[in-house]
Amino acid sequence: MTRGRPALALALVCAAALALAGCSRAEPAPPAPSTSCPETDAGTPVDAALLAFLSSARAAHHLADAREEAGELPEAIAALRRVVDGKVPGGATPRAEAGEVLADTRARLADLESRRGEFDAADAELRAGLALATGTSYFRGHLFEVRGLVEQRRAAALEQSNASAAEVRAAKERAIAAFEQAMTIQNQVIGAAVPDGGGGR
Amino acid sequence: MRVGSVRRAPAWAVALVVAGCGGAAQRPAAPAPVSPSAQGYGAPSTASDGSAADDEREPAESTASPRFATPPLAGEAAPALGRPEDAAPPLAEAERGLERAESELSAAGSDCALACKALASMRRSTARICELDARAEAGARCRSARARLGAAEERVARGCGRCAG
Numbered sequence: 001m002t003r004g005r006p007a008l009a010l011a012l013v014c015a016a017a018l019a020l021a022g023c024s025r026a027e028p029a030p031p032a033p034s035t036s037c038p039e040t041d042a043g044t045p046v047d048a049a050l051l052a053f054l055s056s057a058r059a060a061h062h063l064a065d066a067r068e069e070a071g072e073l074p075e076a077i078a079a080l081r082r083v084v085d086g087k088v089p090g091g092a093t094p095r096a097e098a099g100e101v102l103a104d105t106r107a108r109l110a111d112l113e114s115r116r117g118e119f120d121a122a123d124a125e126l127r128a129g130l131a132l133a134t135g136t137s138y139f140r141g142h143l144f145e146v147r148g149l150v151e152q153r154r155a156a157a158l159e160q161s162n163a164s165a166a167e168v169r170a171a172k173e174r175a176i177a178a179f180e181q182a183m184t185i186q187n188q189v190i191g192a193a194v195p196d197g198g199g200g201r
Numbered sequence: 202m203r204v205g206s207v208r209r210a211p212a213w214a215v216a217l218v219v220a221g222c223g224g225a226a227q228r229p230a231a232p233a234p235v236s237p238s239a240q241g242y243g244a245p246s247t248a249s250d251g252s253a254a255d256d257e258r259e260p261a262e263s264t265a266s267p268r269f270a271t272p273p274l275a276g277e278a279a280p281a282l283g284r285p286e287d288a289a290p291p292l293a294e295a296e297r298g299l300e301r302a303e304s305e306l307s308a309a310g311s312d313c314a315l316a317c318k319a320l321a322s323m324r325r326s327t328a329r330i331c332e333l334d335a336r337a338e339a340g341a342r343c344r345s346a347r348a349r350l351g352a353a354e355e356r357v358a359r360g361c362g363r364c365a366g
Contacts, residue, residue, distance in 0.1 A: 148326065152329060180330065182326045186322045189319040194357055
Protein backbone atom coordinates (compact mmCIF):
# COMPACT_ATOMS: atom_id res chain seq x y z
CA MET A 1 0.00 0.00 0.00
CA THR A 2 2.71 2.38 0.85
CA ARG A 3 5.02 1.39 -1.93
CA GLY A 4 5.66 4.19 -4.30
CA ARG A 5 4.39 6.86 -1.96
CA PRO A 6 7.58 7.35 0.03
CA ALA A 7 9.53 7.52 -3.16
CA LEU A 8 7.06 10.01 -4.45
CA ALA A 9 7.26 12.11 -1.34
CA LEU A 10 11.01 12.09 -1.60
CA ALA A 11 10.83 12.96 -5.23
CA LEU A 12 8.62 15.88 -4.34
CA VAL A 13 10.93 17.15 -1.67
CA CYS A 14 14.01 16.62 -3.77
CA ALA A 15 12.51 18.28 -6.80
CA ALA A 16 11.48 21.23 -4.70
CA ALA A 17 14.96 21.43 -3.28
CA LEU A 18 16.51 21.12 -6.71
CA ALA A 19 14.24 23.83 -8.00
CA LEU A 20 15.49 26.08 -5.26
CA ALA A 21 19.06 25.03 -5.89
CA GLY A 22 18.51 25.91 -9.52
CA CYS A 23 18.50 29.54 -8.50
CA SER A 24 22.21 29.45 -8.00
CA ARG A 25 23.21 27.10 -10.75
CA ALA A 26 24.74 29.98 -12.66
CA GLU A 27 27.38 30.30 -10.01
CA PRO A 28 30.63 29.00 -11.50
CA ALA A 29 31.96 27.31 -8.40
CA PRO A 30 30.01 27.82 -5.22
CA PRO A 31 32.64 28.43 -2.60
CA ALA A 32 30.34 27.99 0.36
CA PRO A 33 28.47 24.81 1.13
CA SER A 34 25.18 26.63 1.28
CA THR A 35 23.21 28.03 -1.59
CA SER A 36 20.47 30.45 -1.05
CA CYS A 37 17.57 31.77 -3.10
CA PRO A 38 16.10 34.52 -0.98
CA GLU A 39 13.50 35.47 -3.53
CA THR A 40 12.06 32.02 -3.76
CA ASP A 41 12.55 30.32 -0.45
CA ALA A 42 11.95 33.24 1.84
CA GLY A 43 15.19 32.92 3.70
CA THR A 44 15.41 29.17 4.15
CA PRO A 45 18.64 28.17 2.45
CA VAL A 46 18.89 24.72 0.95
CA ASP A 47 22.27 23.64 2.11
CA ALA A 48 24.52 21.00 0.71
CA ALA A 49 23.99 18.68 3.67
CA LEU A 50 20.24 18.75 3.20
CA LEU A 51 20.52 18.07 -0.53
CA ALA A 52 22.88 15.19 0.16
CA PHE A 53 20.50 13.78 2.75
CA LEU A 54 17.52 14.03 0.40
CA SER A 55 19.49 12.40 -2.38
CA SER A 56 20.68 9.51 -0.24
CA ALA A 57 17.19 9.02 1.18
CA ARG A 58 15.76 8.84 -2.31
CA ALA A 59 18.39 6.28 -3.28
CA ALA A 60 17.54 4.24 -0.18
CA HIS A 61 13.85 4.22 -1.10
CA HIS A 62 14.68 3.12 -4.63
CA LEU A 63 16.76 0.31 -3.22
CA ALA A 64 13.94 -0.63 -0.86
CA ASP A 65 11.55 -0.66 -3.83
CA ALA A 66 13.76 -3.18 -5.59
CA ARG A 67 14.17 -5.32 -2.48
CA GLU A 68 10.45 -5.24 -1.78
CA GLU A 69 9.63 -6.26 -5.33
CA ALA A 70 11.96 -9.21 -4.90
CA GLY A 71 10.14 -10.14 -1.69
CA GLU A 72 13.19 -9.35 0.41
CA LEU A 73 11.57 -7.48 3.27
CA PRO A 74 14.50 -7.59 5.70
CA GLU A 75 16.78 -6.11 3.05
CA ALA A 76 14.21 -3.43 2.23
CA ILE A 77 13.97 -2.59 5.92
CA ALA A 78 17.75 -2.47 6.22
CA ALA A 79 17.96 -0.02 3.32
CA LEU A 80 15.42 2.30 4.92
CA ARG A 81 16.90 1.98 8.35
CA ARG A 82 20.08 3.60 7.07
CA VAL A 83 18.01 6.72 6.41
CA VAL A 84 16.57 6.99 9.90
CA ASP A 85 19.71 5.85 11.69
CA GLY A 86 22.14 7.94 9.66
CA LYS A 87 23.17 11.53 10.01
CA VAL A 88 20.33 13.98 9.57
CA PRO A 89 20.79 17.68 8.79
CA GLY A 90 19.71 19.53 11.88
CA GLY A 91 20.37 16.59 14.16
CA ALA A 92 17.81 16.26 16.93
CA THR A 93 15.71 19.04 15.45
CA PRO A 94 15.82 18.26 11.74
CA ARG A 95 14.85 20.78 9.11
CA ALA A 96 11.24 20.54 7.96
CA GLU A 97 12.14 18.79 4.70
CA ALA A 98 14.34 16.26 6.46
CA GLY A 99 11.69 15.72 9.13
CA GLU A 100 9.08 14.95 6.48
CA VAL A 101 11.38 12.46 4.79
CA LEU A 102 12.12 10.79 8.12
CA ALA A 103 8.43 10.63 9.06
CA ASP A 104 7.56 9.13 5.69
CA THR A 105 10.41 6.65 5.96
CA ARG A 106 9.22 5.64 9.44
CA ALA A 107 5.74 5.07 8.05
CA ARG A 108 7.12 2.80 5.37
CA LEU A 109 9.27 0.94 7.88
CA ALA A 110 6.17 0.37 10.03
CA ASP A 111 4.32 -1.01 7.04
CA LEU A 112 7.17 -3.39 6.19
CA GLU A 113 7.69 -4.48 9.80
CA SER A 114 4.01 -5.28 10.21
CA ARG A 115 3.99 -7.25 6.98
CA ARG A 116 6.49 -9.61 8.50
CA GLY A 117 4.57 -9.80 11.77
CA GLU A 118 6.76 -7.46 13.79
CA PHE A 119 3.92 -5.39 15.17
CA ASP A 120 5.71 -3.93 18.15
CA ALA A 121 8.61 -2.83 15.97
CA ALA A 122 6.09 -1.29 13.61
CA ASP A 123 4.46 0.55 16.47
CA ALA A 124 7.83 1.89 17.58
CA GLU A 125 8.46 3.26 14.09
CA LEU A 126 5.09 4.96 14.12
CA ARG A 127 5.69 6.56 17.48
CA ALA A 128 9.06 7.85 16.30
CA GLY A 129 7.45 9.20 13.14
CA LEU A 130 4.66 10.90 15.03
CA ALA A 131 7.22 12.57 17.27
CA LEU A 132 8.67 14.14 14.13
CA ALA A 133 5.41 15.08 12.43
CA THR A 134 3.73 16.91 15.27
CA GLY A 135 1.72 19.46 13.34
CA THR A 136 -1.27 18.82 11.12
CA SER A 137 0.21 17.52 7.89
CA TYR A 138 -0.25 14.87 5.25
CA PHE A 139 2.66 12.98 6.78
CA ARG A 140 1.07 12.85 10.22
CA GLY A 141 -2.19 11.68 8.70
CA HIS A 142 -0.33 9.04 6.74
CA LEU A 143 1.36 7.78 9.90
CA PHE A 144 -2.07 7.26 11.49
CA GLU A 145 -3.27 5.53 8.36
CA VAL A 146 -0.36 3.11 8.60
CA ARG A 147 -1.05 2.67 12.31
CA GLY A 148 -4.56 1.53 11.36
CA LEU A 149 -3.08 -0.88 8.88
CA VAL A 150 -0.64 -2.25 11.42
CA GLU A 151 -3.44 -2.82 13.95
CA GLN A 152 -5.62 -4.43 11.31
CA ARG A 153 -2.81 -6.83 10.50
CA ARG A 154 -2.27 -7.46 14.17
CA ALA A 155 -5.96 -8.29 14.55
CA ALA A 156 -5.74 -10.71 11.66
CA ALA A 157 -2.66 -12.34 13.18
CA LEU A 158 -4.42 -12.64 16.52
CA GLU A 159 -7.40 -14.26 14.84
CA GLN A 160 -5.10 -16.82 13.30
CA SER A 161 -3.56 -17.60 16.65
CA ASN A 162 -5.48 -18.69 19.67
CA ALA A 163 -5.98 -15.18 20.98
CA SER A 164 -9.18 -14.31 22.75
CA ALA A 165 -12.02 -12.62 20.94
CA ALA A 166 -11.59 -9.62 23.22
CA GLU A 167 -7.97 -9.20 22.08
CA VAL A 168 -8.97 -9.37 18.46
CA ARG A 169 -11.79 -6.90 19.02
CA ALA A 170 -9.44 -4.52 20.80
CA ALA A 171 -6.96 -4.60 17.92
CA LYS A 172 -9.75 -3.93 15.44
CA GLU A 173 -11.02 -1.07 17.53
CA ARG A 174 -7.53 0.43 17.60
CA ALA A 175 -7.33 0.04 13.85
CA ILE A 176 -10.63 1.81 13.24
CA ALA A 177 -9.74 4.58 15.67
CA ALA A 178 -6.42 5.12 13.89
CA PHE A 179 -8.07 5.22 10.46
CA GLU A 180 -10.61 7.70 11.77
CA GLN A 181 -7.80 9.84 13.17
CA ALA A 182 -6.08 9.69 9.79
CA MET A 183 -9.28 10.87 8.13
CA THR A 184 -9.64 13.76 10.54
CA ILE A 185 -6.09 14.93 9.86
CA GLN A 186 -6.30 14.53 6.10
CA ASN A 187 -9.60 16.36 6.11
CA GLN A 188 -7.87 19.26 7.87
CA VAL A 189 -5.06 19.11 5.33
CA ILE A 190 -7.62 19.36 2.54
CA GLY A 191 -9.37 22.20 4.33
CA ALA A 192 -6.15 24.16 4.49
CA ALA A 193 -5.10 23.36 0.93
CA VAL A 194 -8.50 23.99 -0.63
CA PRO A 195 -10.28 26.77 1.22
CA ASP A 196 -14.05 26.53 1.07
CA GLY A 197 -15.28 28.23 -2.04
CA GLY A 198 -12.73 26.57 -4.25
CA GLY A 199 -9.75 28.81 -3.65
CA GLY A 200 -7.30 26.02 -4.04
CA ARG A 201 -6.64 26.42 -7.68
CA MET B 202 -0.07 8.42 -5.82
CA ARG B 203 2.29 8.86 -8.70
CA VAL B 204 -0.39 10.96 -10.18
CA GLY B 205 0.35 13.65 -7.68
CA SER B 206 3.74 14.19 -9.19
CA VAL B 207 2.22 14.48 -12.62
CA ARG B 208 -0.12 17.17 -11.37
CA ARG B 209 2.73 19.00 -9.78
CA ALA B 210 5.16 18.81 -12.61
CA PRO B 211 3.89 21.78 -14.60
CA ALA B 212 4.03 24.04 -11.58
CA TRP B 213 7.58 22.96 -10.92
CA ALA B 214 8.48 23.46 -14.50
CA VAL B 215 7.19 26.99 -14.22
CA ALA B 216 9.06 27.48 -10.98
CA LEU B 217 12.24 26.24 -12.58
CA VAL B 218 11.79 28.58 -15.49
CA VAL B 219 11.25 31.47 -13.14
CA ALA B 220 14.04 30.52 -10.78
CA GLY B 221 16.67 29.42 -13.22
CA CYS B 222 16.04 30.04 -16.87
CA GLY B 223 14.28 33.33 -16.39
CA GLY B 224 17.17 34.73 -14.48
CA ALA B 225 19.69 33.46 -16.98
CA ALA B 226 17.81 34.89 -19.90
CA GLN B 227 18.32 38.36 -18.57
CA ARG B 228 22.06 37.92 -18.62
CA PRO B 229 22.72 36.21 -21.89
CA ALA B 230 26.36 37.07 -22.30
CA ALA B 231 27.48 38.03 -18.85
CA PRO B 232 31.19 37.28 -18.65
CA ALA B 233 31.08 36.50 -14.95
CA PRO B 234 27.63 35.14 -14.14
CA VAL B 235 26.22 36.54 -10.97
CA SER B 236 23.84 34.38 -9.03
CA PRO B 237 20.30 35.70 -9.02
CA SER B 238 20.36 34.96 -5.35
CA ALA B 239 23.05 37.55 -4.92
CA GLN B 240 21.04 40.20 -6.70
CA GLY B 241 17.52 39.08 -6.23
CA TYR B 242 14.98 39.17 -9.00
CA GLY B 243 13.93 42.58 -10.01
CA ALA B 244 17.09 44.11 -8.63
CA PRO B 245 18.42 47.26 -10.29
CA SER B 246 19.70 46.37 -13.70
CA THR B 247 23.36 45.86 -14.27
CA ALA B 248 25.24 47.11 -17.31
CA SER B 249 24.56 43.90 -19.13
CA ASP B 250 20.91 44.01 -18.16
CA GLY B 251 20.66 47.48 -19.53
CA SER B 252 22.34 46.69 -22.79
CA ALA B 253 20.25 43.59 -23.22
CA ALA B 254 17.13 45.61 -22.65
CA ASP B 255 18.31 48.22 -25.11
CA ASP B 256 19.04 45.53 -27.65
CA GLU B 257 15.53 44.23 -27.25
CA ARG B 258 14.04 47.66 -27.77
CA GLU B 259 16.13 48.38 -30.85
CA PRO B 260 13.93 46.63 -33.40
CA ALA B 261 10.84 48.29 -31.99
CA GLU B 262 12.39 51.70 -32.48
CA SER B 263 13.44 50.99 -36.03
CA THR B 264 10.03 49.61 -36.82
CA ALA B 265 8.48 52.70 -35.37
CA SER B 266 10.91 55.15 -36.92
CA PRO B 267 8.92 55.69 -40.13
CA ARG B 268 6.31 57.42 -38.00
CA PHE B 269 8.86 60.14 -37.32
CA ALA B 270 9.73 60.71 -40.93
CA THR B 271 7.71 63.87 -40.59
CA PRO B 272 8.80 65.57 -37.39
CA PRO B 273 5.96 66.67 -35.18
CA LEU B 274 5.01 70.28 -35.38
CA ALA B 275 6.29 72.64 -32.76
CA GLY B 276 4.05 72.55 -29.73
CA GLU B 277 2.51 69.27 -30.77
CA ALA B 278 2.92 66.51 -28.27
CA ALA B 279 5.47 64.08 -29.52
CA PRO B 280 4.17 60.57 -29.97
CA ALA B 281 5.33 58.42 -27.12
CA LEU B 282 5.91 55.39 -29.31
CA GLY B 283 9.45 54.12 -29.26
CA ARG B 284 10.65 56.03 -26.25
CA PRO B 285 12.27 53.56 -23.86
CA GLU B 286 10.91 55.17 -20.75
CA ASP B 287 7.39 54.93 -22.12
CA ALA B 288 7.82 51.49 -23.61
CA ALA B 289 9.13 50.04 -20.37
CA PRO B 290 6.03 50.26 -18.14
CA PRO B 291 3.77 47.98 -20.23
CA LEU B 292 6.57 45.48 -20.55
CA ALA B 293 7.38 45.64 -16.85
CA GLU B 294 3.69 45.39 -16.04
CA ALA B 295 3.32 42.39 -18.30
CA GLU B 296 6.32 40.76 -16.68
CA ARG B 297 4.89 41.37 -13.24
CA GLY B 298 1.59 39.90 -14.37
CA LEU B 299 3.37 36.87 -15.75
CA GLU B 300 5.29 36.42 -12.53
CA ARG B 301 2.07 36.71 -10.53
CA ALA B 302 0.35 34.16 -12.73
CA GLU B 303 3.29 31.79 -12.51
CA SER B 304 3.39 32.14 -8.77
CA GLU B 305 -0.34 31.49 -8.46
CA LEU B 306 -0.13 28.53 -10.81
CA SER B 307 2.73 27.10 -8.82
CA ALA B 308 0.90 27.52 -5.52
CA ALA B 309 -2.33 26.06 -6.89
CA GLY B 310 -0.57 23.03 -8.30
CA SER B 311 1.12 22.41 -5.01
CA ASP B 312 -2.03 22.79 -2.92
CA CYS B 313 -4.16 20.64 -5.17
CA ALA B 314 -1.53 17.92 -5.37
CA LEU B 315 -1.45 17.88 -1.59
CA ALA B 316 -5.25 17.85 -1.39
CA CYS B 317 -5.38 14.94 -3.82
CA LYS B 318 -2.83 13.01 -1.79
CA ALA B 319 -4.78 13.63 1.40
CA LEU B 320 -7.99 12.60 -0.35
CA ALA B 321 -6.39 9.37 -1.51
CA SER B 322 -5.38 8.68 2.08
CA MET B 323 -8.97 9.31 3.19
CA ARG B 324 -10.24 6.89 0.55
CA ARG B 325 -7.90 4.17 1.73
CA SER B 326 -8.84 4.76 5.36
CA THR B 327 -12.55 4.66 4.54
CA ALA B 328 -12.16 1.39 2.70
CA ARG B 329 -10.35 -0.10 5.69
CA ILE B 330 -12.88 1.21 8.19
CA CYS B 331 -15.72 -0.28 6.18
CA GLU B 332 -13.87 -3.56 5.89
CA LEU B 333 -13.40 -3.70 9.66
CA ASP B 334 -16.74 -2.23 10.63
CA ALA B 335 -18.78 -4.49 8.41
CA ARG B 336 -17.49 -7.50 10.25
CA ALA B 337 -18.02 -6.02 13.70
CA GLU B 338 -21.11 -3.86 14.06
CA ALA B 339 -23.93 -2.33 12.13
CA GLY B 340 -21.64 -0.29 9.94
CA ALA B 341 -22.35 3.10 11.47
CA ARG B 342 -18.69 4.08 11.46
CA CYS B 343 -18.39 2.99 7.87
CA ARG B 344 -21.32 5.20 6.92
CA SER B 345 -19.85 8.08 8.86
CA ALA B 346 -16.49 7.65 7.15
CA ARG B 347 -18.16 7.55 3.75
CA ALA B 348 -20.05 10.74 4.51
CA ARG B 349 -16.84 12.53 5.49
CA LEU B 350 -15.10 11.22 2.43
CA GLY B 351 -17.94 12.40 0.21
CA ALA B 352 -17.75 15.91 1.65
CA ALA B 353 -13.98 15.99 1.17
CA GLU B 354 -14.32 14.74 -2.40
CA GLU B 355 -16.78 17.50 -3.18
CA ARG B 356 -14.51 20.11 -1.70
CA VAL B 357 -11.50 18.95 -3.65
CA ALA B 358 -13.56 18.68 -6.83
CA ARG B 359 -14.78 22.26 -6.38
CA GLY B 360 -11.33 23.63 -5.68
CA CYS B 361 -9.13 21.49 -7.88
CA GLY B 362 -11.27 19.63 -10.33
CA ARG B 363 -10.68 15.96 -10.65
CA CYS B 364 -7.67 14.31 -9.04
CA ALA B 365 -5.90 12.34 -11.73
CA GLY B 366 -5.75 8.61 -11.13
